[in-house]
Amino acid sequence: MAIEAILTGGTGQWMDSSDGQHFWFDSGSLALDFSYTGGLDRDGGEWQTVHDAKELNDWLTTRFPEVAPTAGDREFRDASALGSAIGRLARQQSGGATLGPDDVDVVNLFAATPDIPPVLAGGGRQAGRTNARPHQALSTIARDAVRLFSAEADGRIRECSADDCDLVYLDTSRSGNRRWCSMQRCGNRAKVRAHRARAAASAPPASA
Incomplete structure (x- = not known):
């Protein structure tokens, strides 16, 4: 199974860091994206994107348009448990x-x-439920996590290389050399630091 097969669909989401930066973070995996809805980081809470059942409905229906926005407190607790487990793993x-x-x-x-069953468009009859339930979306996410933590992804789940960042991602690049959580954030900061270091090294010495 290729790394690309681990992906359930489009991945990535906008994140807000504690220093006020708004950036796009593509974790490379639906399951990893979901783990950050509950705030996966060392200290807890910084990256939390879902705080209640309403925000859970918004997140799920964005990823799964076929899901009815019916999640309540119980589904929110279940989602938190699943997201936390995926994050720790x-x-x-x-x-x-x-x-x-x-x-x-x-x-x-x-x-x-x-989980959410696949549906072939174009038929004249409606089979089963009109809308999927939130728990079916959680099952789909969990099944993506099963694939994520398979042997095929061994060595591809990494923490951002920046010393001050702990975001974890799945490296889906062909070369397998992704280093940063986001080029907009840590990748750009690394480029700026490298440029300044080169400029300082090439600068003429100050006159006495």
Whole structure:
């Protein structure tokens, strides 16, 4: 299975850092994108994009237009549990640690429930429910996580190379040499620092 097959669809989302920067972060995986809805970072909370059931409905219906926006407090708690489990597993795999069995169980539990079935357009009859339920979207995300943490992605789940950034992503590039969470953020800052270092090295010495 190629790395690209791990992707369920379009990935990436806008993020806001604690220093006020608004930037696009493509984690490379639907499951990793979802892990950041609950604020996956070392200190907790900085990257949280979903704070309640309404925001969960907004996030899910953006990724899954066929899902009815019916998530309530129960679905929000379940989504938080799944996102947190995926986030911890991602950190463990990025550091080469053994995956936590409790978090693996959480992912497997959600993955075992019915997901959003594929639908072929063009038919004249409506089969099954008109809209999918939020829990079906969570199952689809969990199944993406099962693929994400498979052997095919070994070594491709990484933490941003910037010393002051802890965002984790799946490197889906052909060369496998992605280093930064976002070129708009850490990649650009690294380029600026490198440029300043080169300029300082080539500058003539100050006269006495």
